[in-house]
Amino acid sequence: MILAQVVGEVVATQKHPSHERRKILLVQPVDPDGSERSDAVLALDAVDAGIGDRVLVVQEGYSAMTAAGRPGSPIDMTIVGVVDAVEMTKE
């Protein structure tokens, strides 16, 4: 699982039937301190997250599709939690 920041919403009319009635969000993976890393990717939303939220994203196919409630469908990223806070010990 990774931490990410929701940075956008994607609208797609023509899409795989298993993606219907699920929000598709553009998420930017972030480090625990909030700085960006790697590229923004798309994730299906299972927890009603929105733009600006820090979220928890699963990247593994089976977990992603079951979390989205669509087993056996082409989903490989799903938002499974909204992060309230990240606590870290100092280095």
Add this chain to the structure above:
Amino acid sequence: MPNKPAGALWQPQPRRNRDGDAVMMLAHVIGNVVSTVKDPGLEGRKLLLIQPLTRDGQPRGKPLVGIDSIGAGFGETVYWCRGKEASLAFTGEVPSDCSIVGIVDTITSPPAPAAANASPKPRAGSRRSK
């Protein structure tokens, strides 16, 4: 993207699109691929050449070939899925590790600073000069 000093706890991710790295990304359809001799599972499937994009629409990484599952075509912005899940976009056995699963109509994305309670600035502790 900030470059982390060597030995840092978090290494930057590779920029190339690899399994487990970039998944479900935006892409631009930049071409068709025609293949006559192919796996029977690929028969009747449209093969498209796609260029992965960053969130602001800039090309990122190398183009790759994806199998179309929804009727996308040249010039469209799509999103795609990779790995084993890609073959689940089809009924039957389709050997795919990159499938196009949606055509993007619009992307609503506020400008970067507004979206962030996280700052997009270089992280504290990274060396700016020297």
